Amino acid sequence: MSILPIRTYGDPVLNTVTTEIENIDGRVAALAETMIETMYAAPGVGLAANQIGVQKRLFVYDKGEGPVVVVNPVIVESEGEWTYEEGCLSVPGLSWEITRPNAIHLIGYDLDGNEISVETDEFEGRIFQHEMDHLDGVLIIERLDDDQRKEAKKLLRELRLQIVKNDSDGLNLLPGE
Numbered sequence: 390m391s392i393l394p395i396r397t398y399g400d401p402v403l404n405t406v407t408t409e410i411e412n413i414d415g416r417v418a419a420l421a422e423t424m425i426e427t428m429y430a431a432p433g434v435g436l437a438a439n440q441i442g443v444q445k446r447l448f449v450y451d452k453g454e455g456p457v458v459v460v461n462p463v464i465v466e467s468e469g470e471w472t473y474e475e476g477c478l479s480v481p482g483l484s485w486e487i488t489r490p491n492a493i494h495l496i497g498y499d500l501d502g503n504e505i506s507v508e509t510d511e512f513e514g515r516i517f518q519h520e521m522d523h524l525d526g527v528l529i530i531e532r533l534d535d536d537q538r539k540e541a542k543k544l545l546r547e548l549r550l551q552i553v554k555n556d557s558d559g560l561n562l563l564p565g566e
């Protein structure tokens with residue numbers, strides 16, 4: 390069992406484009422296992438490798454039917470439009486109504502190196518697009534409209550100030566207090 394901390398908003402690793410995995414070997418399988426455990430512990434329905442600091446094109450997800458690993462995913466087709474309230478483990482506690490394409494055709498590889506091809510829509514299609522964004526260094530904040538983004542940045546600033554304040558409160562405590 391290993392669970393890693395999930396990187397959050399402001400960490401530059403989330404804004405970096407990840408690179409393709411050349412060999413799907415035991416190390417990739419171990420990474421996927423850690424990602425699945427970290428995703429369930431959060432808890433979340435999807436996790437991209439760079440959310441735990443690994444700059445590789447790999448994500449895991451569970452739409453309610455068990456964990457799935459996708460290596461080197463590519464969205465080859467998207468169609469329609471669907472609005473859904475979307476959150477992100479890297480921007481904890483916040484969510485927004487976001488409109489994106491609905492029907493998605495995703496291809497990639499499983500841990501045995503077999504090609505995966507999934508045509509889906511709604512919830513699963515949304516997970517794919519969200520995780521693909523992560524692998525391209527794009528955070529949910531960048532998918533918001535102008536008003537939502539303004540409000541989000543204000544909220545995030547306030548949250549960060551609170552965290553800093555709580556930390557310094559903690560430091561000011563006398564031993565035994």
Ligand SMILES: [Zn+2]
Nearest residue numbers: 476477478479
């Ligand atoms: Zn996310």
